[in-house]
Amino acid sequence: MKRSKRYTTAVKKVDxxxxxTIEEAVSKVKETASAKFNESVDIAVRLGVDPKKADQxxxxxxxxxxxxxxxVRVLAIAKPPKDEEAKAAGADxxxxxxxxxxxxxxxxxxxxxxxxxxxMGDLGKLGKVLGPRGLMPNPKSGTVTMDIGKAVKxxxxxxxxxxxxxxxxxxxxxxxVNFDTDKLVDNINAFLNTVVKLKPATAKGQYVRSIALSSTxxxxxxxxxxxxSSK
Numbered sequence: 001m002k003r004s005k006r007y008t009t010a011v012k013k014v015d016x017x018x019x020x021t022i023e024e025a026v027s028k029v030k031e032t033a034s035a036k037f038n039e040s041v042d043i044a045v046r047l048g049v050d051p052k053k054a055d056q057x058x059x060x061x062x063x064x065x066x067x068x069x070x071x072v073r074v075l076a077i078a079k080p081p082k083d084e085e086a087k088a089a090g091a092d093x094x095x096x097x098x099x100x101x102x103x104x105x106x107x108x109x110x111x112x113x114x115x116x117x118x119x120m121g122d123l124g125k126l127g128k129v130l131g132p133r134g135l136m137p138n139p140k141s142g143t144v145t146m147d148i149g150k151a152v153k154x155x156x157x158x159x160x161x162x163x164x165x166x167x168x169x170x171x172x173x174x175x176x177v178n179f180d181t182d183k184l185v186d187n188i189n190a191f192l193n194t195v196v197k198l199k200p201a202t203a204k205g206q207y208v209r210s211i212a213l214s215s216t217x218x219x220x221x222x223x224x225x226x227x228x229s230s231k
Contacts, residue, residue: 006034011219019224025213026184033177033215040068041177041184044220045170045195046210049203056203058170059163061141062194066183067158069176074155075099077115077123077137082148086114089149090156100126108133112161114143114151162191170195177215188213196228 010032020028026041033039049056076086076094086094093099093110096119103126113130115123115137123130123137130136137143141161145151162172174187192211199207211223 007217007219010034014219014221016222019222022185022188022223022227023181025221025223026181026188028221029213029215029218030177030181032218032221035215035217038069039177039216039218040070040173041175041179042214042216043170043172043174043188043191044212044214045192045208047164047168047170047195047203048205048207048209049164049168049200051164051166051168053202056200057164058195058198058200059138059140059161060194060198061159061161062191063154064158064160064174064187064190066175066179066187068160068173068187069179070173072112072155073110074152075110075113076148076152077113077119078148079116079119082116082146085149086152089152091152103129108135110135112143112155113137114145114148114155116146116148117144120144192228 013032014028029041047058049058051057074091074093076083076091077096077099078086078094079096083094083096091114100122113123113135120137127136139145142151142154142159143161160172162170164170172191174191175184179187195208208225208228211225211228212220213223214220
């Protein structure tokens with residue numbers, strides 16, 4: 001793959017053979033982020049799990065203390081009066097049948113869908129539309145709940161969902177490059193603490209095998225995986 005001069009210059013600032021502390025990695029990511037927009041900061045954690053096994057398909061949520069620096073667009077699928085509760089809590093859109101029809105027609109101008117359990121029968125029929133986009137609500141992630149007002153507030157405040165992919169890697173956005181270093185460090189620690197707590201009893205060998213941090217357009221910076229042993 002042909003790389004741009006900007007990316008090539010950024011790569012030279014990172015020692016690929018070295019693993020950094022979280023603070024050092026954050027500094028490197030900020031230093032190598034040179035795009036003309038405010039890049040996101042992403043983390044990738046390779047786990048020693050078999051995602052094909054149900055009990056090792058790691059999935060969870062974490063409330064990042066400083067959010068991700070992005071306004072999250074929330075749709076609440078609920079019947080009255082729960083739809084009004086969601087609106088009062090800050091949902092960008094809330095309703096029932098009208099939004100099911102819009103989704104069926106291809107509308108997806110949202111980041112998260114939160115639903116009450118009683119509408120999941122109808123919403124589940126849209127699985128082929130919502131599933132590939134990662135928008136289908138799930139009780140395990142807290143996006144299927146009767147306490148819809150609380151769920152909306154949590155997502156708006158910085159709660160993110162993550163799940164392991166087929167290769168056993170977790171991907172998540174944990175902030176923006178213009179965040180203060182200590183805020184990014186706090187978000188990373190919150191994410192890693194949650195991942196460690198989700199370690200399945202059946203996982204064999206080393207659980208966290210590698211951790212990498214990067215900006216949207218920048219190179220990966222490897223974090224010392226041994227830091228999780230102290231969490």
